[in-house]
Amino acid sequence: MPDLAFRRKSAIENWDHLINNSQPVIYFGMASCGQAAGAAEVRKAVEEALDENFLSAHLINVGCIGPCYLEPIMDVAMPGWARVSYAHMTPAKAKKLVVDALKSGTPPLEDAVGVLEPVENRQTGGLPSFFDQPMLKPQVRIILRNCGLIDPEDLDHYLAHDGYQGLQNALNMRPEEVIEQVRLSGLRGRGGSGFPTARKWELCRAAPGEDKYLVCNADEGDPGAFMNRSLIEGDPHSLLEGLLIAGYAIGASHGVIYTRAEYPLAISRLRTALEQMRESGLLGSHILGSNFNFEIKIKEGAGAFVCGEETALFASIEGRRGMPRSRPPFPAISGLYGKPTVNNNVETISTLPHILRQGADWYHQYGTPNSTGTKTFSLVGKVRRTGLIEIPLGMTLRQIIFDIGGGTEKPFKAVQTGGPSGGCLSAEYLDLPVDYENLKKAGSIMGSGGLIVMDRDTCVVDLAHYFLEFIQKESCGKCVPCRIGTRHLVEILERITKGEGQQDDLDTLEHLAKTISQGSLCGLGQSAPNPVVTSLRSFRDEYEQHIQQGYCPAGVCRDLYQYEISQDACTGCRACVRVCPVDAIEGKLHEPHSIDSSKCIRCRACYETCRFDAIEGKPIQ
Incomplete structure (x- = not known):
């Protein structure tokens, strides 16, 4: 070479x-x-x-x-x-x-x-x-090591940082030896399920037939998640090198990157990188002088959440409507175009160059015995320091939210892990180590890596309604439990946010959640009720306040509260007057103000603006 x-x-x-x-x-x-x-x-x-x-x-x-x-x-x-x-x-x-x-x-x-x-x-x-900043110092940057440091559109920048060294090492090994290195590293799928990567590869490699496919899921449909997009935008060659390594290991000659058209910058940088690879002998026939042949194409999807499920993703690539199918046969036996297929997400594949360059033992030093390595997360919401982070698995939620994220301005309330199909975890889970097993025990999931932090101004009923409405609209509609069940969940939650809920609605929510989870065809439908189940478990009293008292303590559900100004706390600074869109606030400078409830549209502008906590949400009298 x-x-x-x-x-x-x-x-x-x-x-x-x-x-x-x-x-x-x-x-x-x-x-x-x-x-x-x-x-x-x-x-x-x-x-x-x-x-x-x-x-x-x-x-x-x-x-x-x-x-x-x-x-x-x-x-x-x-x-x-x-x-x-x-x-x-x-x-x-x-x-x-x-x-x-x-x-x-x-x-x-x-x-x-x-x-x-x-x-x-x-x-x-x-x-x-x-990198000594509080947000960056606790992190371990493996996947993100080049992001923000090199030009993502310059192959030489990537090569200067040991780029394609992992591929070279892989091509000097037998495919079975590459798979063994990945097995020894303990790498698990970073798309959410945590399935052992090497096991999936072994099944595909052993499947009969010479024509095999490798699919990279870069669809990333979770609200608030941007890890995969950011990685591709900052270091596209790490993904492409990983695709070559995985393709060589499983015996595939075709690779497909499935991403959403809403990622134009990531797609542009991928296309540039692919052109550079072809010009440099890193793509096509006899890669780097070996007998390994591999082609990569990009498939742009229309942004359907359900296409995060692998069989729906395959259907979309094939030009059909993105809908899951029942299994078996599993994709490793019959996947894309009916051929043996491995589907891994962006982060899983982008980890491979580091493992093949540094070795399985090196990678195994990070994380926990059962959840090795690092994981990227998008840290968003009410946290002070938002952004893209990479941590060793096993770090606690408290360390992530408070040490890395700087905590919340107002008292912490909960964190949603795993996107809309994940769980709402309250403060009692702050010392929970973040790994696959512990999140599952807590009733949540790792997901692709979205972390949405909430403070006291977040209404968990409204949050559950938001996520369930998203899931219901994104349901492919193939199976009744997901298609009908999620719609009923949304209707009940909407009634509760309007003050029209009944006490037995809570039992109905739990019963529906169990039915949907047990009866849905795919993993997306099975995990759809998680926001309801976990928020009910930790914040049942907040649901009951909505139902029994007709009051939203977070001041979010507009039909259940009105704003008042504390005469003792108000300084008369007039900041609230300046932002009120309907002139509902009255008062002279340096004198306590008041709100005319007949004019107030409860837009929260005054509440968000006040620096003295003088504006409070009160039950409607």
Whole structure:
């Protein structure tokens, strides 16, 4: 494999030249989160500043480094200096910062967040490492090691960081030896089920027939989940290298990445990476001079949640309506186009290059004996520090939410794990280690990795209604328990949020949940009632307040509360007056205000704005 070795040597030299700062280099966090926060406008402003001041610098787009709450993020690397990161950039701030840095030769330090590694033999100005931030320090970055650091559209950047070394190692082994390495690593499917990856591969490899398929599920339909998208946007070659390793191990020659059309940036970067692979002999026939032949295509789906279920996903790829089928036969025997098929998710596949490069024992040091390695999560909701994280399995919810996420502004209430089909876990579960077995015992699931944090202002009845309504609308309708049962759950929850619930509704909810769980055809339907079951278990008193007292303690269900201003707590700052869209708040400056309930539309704008907790939700009299 001399060609790749020569290409890697050249890539390493080019990378060393880049980070040794022979010229100023400016990096822009241009993942979806960064662009949504204004990163494209920041880059445009920097380009204008360079032109206007006759300055030059090398500009590079990178992916999401993790702390989305800091976006837009921009890094500046000056000659002789480490790469310095800046957060919450605006076009005006970026313009001034870049001009000052390039004219003085020194990056401004007052607004810097930290420096990125490596920092040897380069000035840091006394700044801490970016990765010493509270959100990043407890993490173990394996899957995300390149995200935010390299240009995802430059193959040489990936090669300079040991890219495709795992594939080279795999091609020097027999397929059975590759599978054994994965088995020894303890890697389990990161799509939610936690099925042992090597076992699935063994079944497919042993299945009769030479024509076999490898499918990567990059559909990621959970509300609040963006782990797979961010990984592809920041490091697409890690996924593609993993596909080659898995394809070689199971004896497949066809790979399909199934993703949703709503991920245009991820798809664009995948297409660019595939072109680079083909030009470099990493795709097609006789890959890297071996007898291994493999092709990869991208299939864009229409965003149906049910296509996260593998048999529905196969149907969609084949051009049919995405609906699950009963099993057996299992996909490892008869899957896509009736051929033996392995379906793994993005994170599972992207882990493979690291295992094949570093070895099973290295990977096994992270996590727990039964849930080895790391897991990426999207940490969102009412937590202070939102973003993309990677932790060793076994870390507790408390460590994730409070140490990494910084806790909540208002008292913590619960966390939803595993997306809409997951569970609502209250504060009593904060010391629960996050792994497959413990989450299952708690009545929840790992899912693909969404963590939605809630505080006291979240109504669990409204939350359950939101998730069940989503599931009901996304149900394929094939089986009666899911199609009809989820609709009845939604109707009952809606009645309760309107103050029309009856006490026996709670028994009906539990009975329906059991029926749906036991009678649904696929895993999505079987887990659909989880938000109701877990929220009822931990917050039954809140359901009863809605039913018996006609009151929503979180002040979310509009038919069950009205807002009042505490005359003792109100300072008369008039902040609430300025945001009220219907002029329902009256009061003079520095004097307690009042709300005209006949005008109030209960939009919560005043409640969210008040800094003195002077506005409270009260039962409607």
